[in-house]
Amino acid sequence: MDGDSRLVIVNDGSKECLAMLVTERIIDRISHIRQASLKVAMKKKLVDAAKREMQDIETDIEGTEARIEY
Secondary structure, three states, rough: OOOOOEEEEEEEOEEEEEEEOHHHHHHHHHHHHHHHHHHHHHHHHHHHHHHHHHHHHHHHHHHHHHHHOO
């Protein structure tokens, strides 16, 4: 598809609707952004899991310290 992306008004058979005509370049960019977003979400889950594990370890250490002091 050549040319710029654009909005057009089309009729879907029952009413007029807006449609967006996009270039393959835009589709590729959207796909790249989506993949990058999924990677970020996966990394965030790993970081969140590591934070929870660190909190659990910290709680265990504090509990152990409290028993030793008692």
